[in-house]
Amino acid sequence: MPDAATLASLGGAALGSLWLPVAAWTVLALIIEGALRLTRAEAAVGLPVRGAALAALPVALAVPAALGAWAPNVPVALAAFAPPAVTWLPEVVVGGGAAAPALVAPPAGLIALGVLTALALAASVVALVRVAGGALRLARVRRALPPAPPAVAAALDAARQRAGVGRPVAAVEAPPGAAPFTVGWRRPVVAVPADLGGAALDVALAHELAHVRRADFAWHAAQRAVAAAFVWHPLAQALGRGLDLDRERAADAAVLAACPGRRRTYADLLLRYASLPAPPLALGAGRGDSSLKTRIDAMTCTLSPDRARRLARRGRLAGLLTLVLAGGLAAMTAPHPAPPDPAGDRALAPPDTTDEVYEVADVQPQLIGGLEGLQERLDYPELQHQAGVEGTAVLQFIVSKEGAVTDLQLLRSTGNDGLDQAAAEAVREARFEPGMQDGQPVRVRFAVPVTFQLEGGAATPPVPEAGADGVYNVAEVQPELVGGLEALQERVVYPEDARAEGVEGQVVVQFVVTEAGGVADPAVLRSPDDRLSAAALDAVRGLRFEPGRQGGEAVPVRFAVPITFRLPAGEDQGMAPGEVRYWGVDVSRLSGGAEIERRIRSLPSTLAQENAAGGTAEVRYTIGADGVPYDIDVVSGGGPLLDAALAIVRAPAFHTAEGARPGLGGTWTGTFGLNYQRPG
Known part of the structure; x- marks a missing residue:
């Protein structure tokens, strides 16, 4: 079962990408369906308009996704619905013993929306699987049906x-007890019951051929x-039922136009087959008896061919307008780029709008005086203390380049202004050694929970505790990277294709740094x-740490590191015609690196001789404990360029030297790719 944070994240992501467009479509579809029913629209109008209305639903969902692709900043607005990713200081407790760490609970509305989204997705998967199963059963039925007698075929x-x-x-001959039906689009098949003949056969064939x-x-x-x-959307199902009826009404009109003197014969045929089944997804003449009265009533007032054509043109125009309106409404409801401004936040310090704000810097800010210094500045307001008022305030702020607290906001209130103000005043006075990025001071976002509680007398520093997953956010002794940042820097390989495109x-x-000092569950923030x-x-993945410790015991601790990819000033990012570049592994670290580089240098002439197309080829591989690659899979590419990449990875020269392998023992999974700029 997903936890509350996961459900809230799902709900926040689905709000702008699913539920807002669906809400806009629902309003439009209700208006369209209501207008069609009130006017008792002919099938020539209802069929294209209802079809466009149903097609507008996936269109409404595609528009925000397309906006996100064309305007990459649009998804930033979704951050307004979820707590920001910040570094948390341990909880500060005032007026009592240590309390359990207070975390910002995800909004209940987003959790509920996440549950609803998960249920809707599960229902969609089940229904799509059923449709796919119906298609398979229909294909089997179609193959098993015997040819119809020659007279029926003629x-x-x-x-x-x-x-x-x-x-x-x-x-073909329909199964026993089935109504006439049609299967297939490019190679259609009409199934006819064996006992059908004469005038009834003519009108049945006219009906199926109309489909x-x-x-x-x-x-x-x-x-x-x-x-x-x-x-899961009732209106989508209602539109589907309306389309089924419109489709049959349109076929009825075509039958009466083709066989004007056989209205009674056709009505008898519908009555005869109304309750008989047809295979899943097939178009049957009966389609159930619930709509039979509507269809027979429609046959009593047929349209002239000219009027039917005019109505069909109007219906198609109305359907096109429906799609355009759906796309416009979805664009209006799509999130627009805007900085997050969580509802209920209260600014408690002047904003600092200069430069980028980091969630994690190379060197994190250090609280001068530690948590003890912050604790000493916190006073339990006397009035609230005597009245027995308790609560937890969660404050978010930015440590400026000078180490001051700026942009102080109240993310969660204690419910008492006096306690909130006391917490804010203490945090506002805090001073930090500023965070550093590439040797320069930068702004870094932090958050801290402050708890006011009455039991126990003098406040004591809180003891860090593990979360529900058993992982500590902060330990008494934090993990330390073996070899320092230099060890991490040595392991970073700049992807050649990203370097060539100037991406930085x-x-x-x-x-999570495990109890053994390894790395688990890495994820990009x-x-x-x-x-x-x-x-x-x-x-x-291959980093090693001195593990974090709590009470002298090694414990898992959540950790984060920033890795900066920066190109030297003036570096030429373009590729010359005929040039080959590689990425994914530092060839110089391989035992046969010189041989690999020689192969790569010889590739341009080989590829030119084979008239290879330009582009990329990428191969994923696993290196075993003995340094030999295995489980080689193609990620992308083809032709001579892919053949060259596979040959390089499989070559003995690709084996890693002892101590130079990207992983430390065991196996290692990586990628190797080639870029080729075709001459001319």
């Missing part, structure tokens, strides 16, 4: 020519897929590019 061919259907249509002419089977399959994907920036990686993320994760 009648179908004659009806096909009269209906103006250019594609060949096969006639074939309009490619109804393909539209019907797409409708079923959309309705399954949104099975900082990647912040969070992980912030990154400008997926390739830099992969390189940072590769570098972090």
Whole structure:
């Protein structure tokens, strides 16, 4: 079962990307469905308009995703619905014994939205699996049906020519007890009951050929897929039922136009097959008896061909307008770029708007005087103390380049202004040694919980405790990186394709330092590019630490490090025609690095001789404890360039030298890739 934070994260992400567009679509679809029912619209209008309304639902979801791709800053706005990622100081307790660390609980609304999103996604998966199963069963039924008698096949061919259907249509015999139905789009098949003949056969074939002419089977399959994907939305199901009826009404009108003197015969046919089944996803003539009265009523007032064509044109125009309106509403509801401004936050210190704010810096700010100094500045207000008022205030702030507290905000109140003000005054006076990034002071975001409680007398510094997952955010003795930052820097390999494109920036990686000093559960908190993320994760996975300790015992501690990818000033990022570059592994660290580099230098002439296309090829591999690559998989690319990458990885020269392998013992998984700029 996902925890509350995971559900809140899911709910926050789904709010802008799923629920707001769905809400906008719901308003539009309700108006459209209501108008169609009030006006009792003909099938020529209802079919395109309802179809466009249902298609507008995935369109409404695609618009925010497209905006996110075209405007990368748009997703930043989603941060307004979730607590910011900040570094937390241990809890400060005033007026009593140590309390359990207070964490900012995710908003209950986002947790509920996350639960709703998870249930909706699960329902969608189940419904889509059922549709896929129905498609498989239909394919088996289609293959098993015997050909229809020659007389039926001849009648179908004659009806096909009269209906103006250019594609060949096969006639098969329907299963016993089934209504006539149509299967297939590119190679349609009409299934006819063995006992059907005479005038009834003619009108049944006219009905099925009307479906074939309009490619109804393909539209019907797409409708079923959309309705399954949104099975949790009642309006999507209502539109689907309306489309089913409109599709059959349109076929009814086509039958009466083709066979004007056989209205009674056709009505008898519908009554005969109304309650008989058809295979899943097939288009059956009966389609159930619930809509039979509506269809027969519609046959009493048929439209002239000219009026039917005019209505069809208007319906298509209205359907196009529906799609445009859905896209516009989705764009209006999509999140717009804006700095997070959490509801309920109260600014308690003047903002500092200069320069970037870091969540984690190379050198984190240090609280001058430690937590004890902050504790000494905290006073339990006498009035609240005598009244027995308790509570926890959570304060977020930015440590400036000078070490001062700026942008102080109250993320969670104690519920008492006096306690909130006392906490804010103590934190505002705190001073830090500023954080450093690349040797320069930078602004870093922090947060601290301050608890006022009555029991126990004098306040004592809190004892760090593990979270629900058994991992400490802060330990009495923090983990230390073996070899310092230089050890991390030596492991970082700048991806060659990112270097060639001039991609640079900082990647912040969070992980857990285990009791043995290893790295577990690494994850990227912030990154400008997926390739830099992969390189940072590769570098972090092999780090070794002196483990963190609590009460003298080694404990798992959550840790984060920033890794900066920066290109030298003036470095040429372009690739010359005919040039080959590699990425993913530092060849100079391999035992056969010279041989690998010689191979890479010889590749341009080889690739030119083979007239290879330009592009990239990437291979993923695992190096065993003996230094030999195995489990080699193709990630991307093809042709001679991929062949060259595979040959290099499989070569004995690719074996790593002792002590130079990216991982420390055991196995190591990495990637190797080639870039090639084709001449001319």
